[in-house]
Amino acid sequence: MTGRAQILSRLDSPRVLGYVLIAPAAVLLLGLLAYPLVLGVWLSMTSASLGNAGEFVGLKNYATILDDPIFRGAAGFSVLYTVCAEIGKLTLGLALALILNQRFRGYRAARSLMLLPWVAPTVLSALAWLWLLDPQFSALSWLLIKLHLIDTNLDFLGHAWSARFSLIVVNIWRGLPYFAIGYLAGLQGISKDLYEAAAIDGATGWQAFRRITWPLLAPITTILVAFSSIFTLTDFQLIWTMTRGGPTDSTQVFTTLAYQRAITSGQLGEGAAIAIAPIVFMIVLAVIVVRSVRER
């Protein structure tokens, strides 16, 4: 048997051919995903700063950030921001999908318009919200004053809790279409027969939702929540554009603090440790996504 024939014969084995076929993708993934991640983990265990490779310091950077109240605050707000935004997006996204799943005049236009917050560049929408929430020129405050609901402008971004709440609202506004479109696809995949059978059995609208709609939307819910949580936990543009982590670091999240420490201040090691810190949450979310996809 010649060498060429031997190679071809080995490639005939599905086991070998499989590895050969996934090799380019594996190399790409290792290069583009694994390398930066490994580099990030390595940097987090060094004293690297801008222009200085630093030296291995073990877990010192992690000990430093755990002792830092600003990091603890950022971690707390990151979780709060993600949980509240996900609850808001899920609830309102599902409600929107249920409405848009109905046939009414202009429903096609409504479905297209719904996507606007999601397709607009984040920085642009963040700037628009910055104006809407401006302490002096807020259109929202103006409206509320005209409606005689308040006397003076609201200070949306000037206090810790109002700024945090405002950012969560803007994130919900931005991420809502992702849930709505996902749920809309899910709703359209549910057979009408099930609802007709439930109606014949005398089920109310709420019972039909609880016993048919919600259980059948559960798999897509898991995927939507998991993916969206990853995006929300790593949100940067919106917060950086609107508050830069202020006032007094009250709206810092993992990403903005990591950026401030690593890039603006030049402490790459400490910044990398902050950026790596949420990885535990991310892995849990990634496992959920992978399992859900497999189960489907």
Next chain:
Amino acid sequence: MKHPDRREFLHSTAAGIGAAALAGAFPAIASAADASPFKPEKGAELNLLRWKGFVKRDDEIWAENTAKFEKATGVKVKIDALSWPDVTPKAALAAQVGSGPDIIMGWNDDPFVYPDKLVDMTDLAEHIGKAHGGYFDTARTYCYDPEVKRWVSQPIGVTGNALVYRKSWAKEAGFAEFPKDFDGVLKLARGLKKNGHPCGFSLGHAVGDANGWTHWLLWGFGGKQANPDNSIAINSAETAHALEYAKQLHETMIAGVAGWLDPNNNQAFAAGQLGLTMNGISIWASAKDNKEHPELYADTANVVPPIGPSKQHTIFNNFTSAFIFKYSKYPNAAKEYLRFMLDTAQADPWVTGMVGYVTPALKGYADLPVWTSNPNITPYRDAMAGAKFDGFNGKPGKAAAQALDEFVIVDMFADHCVNNVSVKDAIAKAEKRLTTIYKR
């Protein structure tokens, strides 16, 4: 007989009537006499990254002067401009990856964060300094790195800070003249608030505005971030007094200052909502074109911030300098570009056209007629002379830069004024953060 060439003629003439007088009276001739030792490399092309000015003519005249340089030398220069806070991270990335703009016009002690990545600027800084009357002290502080013992950046100047107020409203509050001390400023602020024209000073993460007024007060009361040996000195009775004063001033402010970024006070003043703030000359300069509030231009005045109990000027400005990265293939062209741009023939129309928005770091430009052409411009001429540097009274450098970038001082004031954290706790928090930063 050998006829003297143009350069020799100018040299001899200048020697005869005095170089200093010549520079003042005939700036264009003085420029020509300033022979350049920097010869651009063949085929050189440059990329400059700078910050976007709040005064339109700044960018416009800079671009016009750049076109003159291109015409004179054949070196193409591409200018990219970013908003103020975006320049520092972009410069940091360029330093880290070893690729990007040849020249960056950055802020404060940015170059001290990565001095080893920068071209030695000693020859250029000394050449320009010698030609234009030397530098104000702050320029050396920010651009000469004592650790590596060389100039790492070419001083440009500051976007100077002054107090900006409405004259008629101050008069209405009982102040025909602007007060000369901190107590007077507080009384004026209270009067303005009472009459519905509050003051406004940013307590958000605003690079220029928030750092400007908080440092002015901190130093004005005698507080300081660090001692000359870089030991932390923030925990002092003087800092406490500054915070207590700021709290009283904050009570007279317009709502929302804790969320303000750099453009907010400009916008509020332009809308006629502010009676007093601290800013560069951009508020007054742009008031000329304010069609909605035409009264603003004549009614706005700029004054040098009063001296506090420390009995010395404590202005904090945003200092800008230009640095060249070692990865640049054309360091000589870059140096010649900076020399050309800071030469009288270019710098005079630049400073004059933007009505002193940038106060040059070179003492020779303090005599430009623009500074005395209007009393509202004069305070910005003096912005360099009375300025302190970030991290004062510690050593300028990485730690001071990082403390400024992380808004430690601003957040200390905001904690006490907005979050009602006690003076003791606000100082303790800042002290802990500064200790961590200075130990890095």
